[in-house]
Amino acid sequence: MTSPTDTASTPLTAPAAPRLWPHAGWAWFAVAALMVAYTSSFIDRQILSLLVEPIRKNLTITDTQFSLLAGLAFSLFYTVMGVPMAKVADRGSRRIIIFFGIVIWSVMTVGCGLANSFWALFAARIGVGIGEATLSPAAYSMISDYFPPRRRARALAVYSMAPYLGSGLALMIGGGVIDLIAKAGEMRLPIVGVLEPWQQTFVLVGAPGLLIAALFLIVREPPRHGVVSTGVQSGVLKFMWARKSTFYTMILAFSVFGMAGISYLSWMPAVLIRTHGWAPAQVGVAYGAILIFAATPGVLIGGWITDKLAARGRADAPLYTAVLALVAAIPFAIATPLLPDANWALASLAAFSFCAGVMNSLPATALQSVSPNQFRAQVTAIYFLIGNLISLGLGPTLVAAISDSLLGGPQHIGTALAIVSGVTITIASLMLIRALPAFRASVAEASDWQGHSK
Structure with a gap:
């Protein structure tokens, strides 16, 4: 795998004088x-x-x-x-x-x-x-x-x-x-x-x-930290492409996982209505409560785990935590829309939402940690652009297409959701595992121009 520093045409250097936080x-x-x-x-x-x-x-x-x-x-x-x-x-x-x-x-x-x-x-x-x-x-x-x-x-x-x-x-x-x-x-x-x-x-x-x-x-x-004085004149796209094993592998992995997340938000209410006979109002209250009381704590715990791992010297802490969350999410993502009992389905949905919350706390941390200050917002915007095109554009439509064309109609939407979620989360996990060495190299490179920020 190519090291990010091997492909950079101009070494990145930071200003000499650090600023206080x-x-x-x-x-x-x-x-x-x-x-x-x-x-x-x-x-x-x-x-x-x-x-x-x-x-x-x-x-x-x-x-x-x-x-x-x-x-x-x-x-x-x-x-x-x-x-x-x-x-x-x-x-x-x-x-x-x-x-x-x-x-x-x-x-x-x-x-x-x-x-x-x-x-x-x-x-x-x-x-x-x-x-x-x-x-x-x-x-x-x-x-x-x-x-x-x-x-x-x-x-x-x-x-x-x-x-x-x-x-x-x-x-x-x-x-x-x-x-x-x-x-x-x-x-x-x-x-x-x-x-x-x-x-x-x-x-x-x-x-x-x-x-x-x-x-x-x-x-x-706030004062800007991690500003690079040379090596960024060619622009954000060339900077990211020179480190594509880090940036684009991560962005694609996060986006592929997003297909599962958006598909759940789009189609899990329909599963509860069609399979379990719930009223839309019931679904709104139950799903809303799960988002607040399961997914939201997951986000906080994901950040806490990442900071703890980073403090122990783990350079790849955001991606490592993301991989753990994705692997844990797979069985719940597959089981939730297939369970015949509504209460068990909600319990499994809460577990999946917690894992998704852990995962979704990490893209920002990972991308910000390897981006020079003058590119941080642009890297985020590029991630949002690619992520929304893939997750919003492909996820819900793929679930519907599988249900209608391959499985026989609307009553099979749960099976289609299980297939798409299981496959996409597995792919995202493997992509992040592949990105780990390149990400560690990018973190090492970043430490050269934000060493004062540790």
């Missing part, structure tokens, strides 16, 4: 603010899926048009715009970029509530995607400059809890909030006019984001 209080305040912002963004995303019927009825749109609102309008612009936004974050104030990003997606979420046509709602969803594209690449870079490597995994794990918290809260309480607003009926406002209950929901979800944005007027921009 920020005070722990300010660092954790920033992590908390970033986590709240990230949680809010996932509530904004998830709430649309709970408003399918009232939006279709009120705007007279088809299922295909609604899928464009949930998919193309948001996901395409979120993933594609992440790369240029990340380039700005690697060069400028990440705090200010995040501030304006939160303002944009909050205003645009409120705009969803003011939309009275398909195209107005489509445009607002594009705005939400562009605003949210600013957050994670800048946040990962920022957190990495708040904490030295030995304490970084736990901090990144706290931030990485947000998708599970946001999605879980939306599933658990979103339906109830929507029902309360629906019972209150339409609202008439000056200038705006009449707002239907689904429109009021968007306004209620989006408006608090402006208060969250205000937190970033208090958050401090």
Whole structure:
């Protein structure tokens, strides 16, 4: 296997004078603010899926048009715009970029509530995607400059809890909030006019984001650590390609695992409804609780284990922990949709979600640990771009195709989910095992230009 330093055309060197790390209080305040912002963004995303019927009825749109609102309008612009936004974050104030990003997606979420046509709602969803594209690449870079490597995994794990918290809260309480607003009926406002209950929901979800944005007027921009003075002039893509055994093997492995994770979020509710006869409301509460109380602790424990292993001198701690989590997840991923008893299925789902949480705490730590400061946000954005294309683009569709074309129809969706999840997680495990030597070499290279950061 090729060592990353063998392929680098120009050695990387860091500035001579190191900088002190920020005070722990300010660092954790920033992590908390970033986590709240990230949680809010996932509530904004998830709430649309709970408003399918009232939006279709009120705007007279088809299922295909609604899928464009949930998919193309948001996901395409979120993933594609992440790369240029990340380039700005690697060069400028990440705090200010995040501030304006939160303002944009909050205003645009409120705009969803003011939309009275398909195209107005489509445009607002594009705005939400562009605003949210600013957050994670800048946040990962920022957190990495708040904490030295030995304490970084736990901090990144706290931030990485947000998708599970946001999605879980939306599933658990979103339906109830929507029902309360629906019972209150339409609202008439000056200038705006009449707002239907689904429109009021968007306004209620989006408006608090402006208060969250205000937190970033208090958050401090940390000094940059691990800045490389030479060897990065050719750009992020050439830097990553020269170390492809590290970067692209990891990114592809994480993305292949994402196929299983997204497939579960997309199809496990259908398994509970079709196989076990559950009502959608039951599924929302149960799955939301599992995301909050099983997956979220998994994220924290993944960060804690990684920091402990790193403190004991294990250079490949993030990938080693990820491999352990993936191997542990395989039996639960296969068994969950096949179990005939609903209670056992939920218990197995909780175990799988815990393992997935451990796994999902680690991509950020692994990628940040081997990226120069001026590339950290861009590496994250490239990972999101590739990861979303593979996981969102292939995972749920592959499950449906196997169920419809090979297994005989909708009642076999659980078997298809078990097949896709078992195969993809196994492949991801083998890819990460293959990446371990290259990753250790990249960590050794990184220590040369951030040795003061240990």
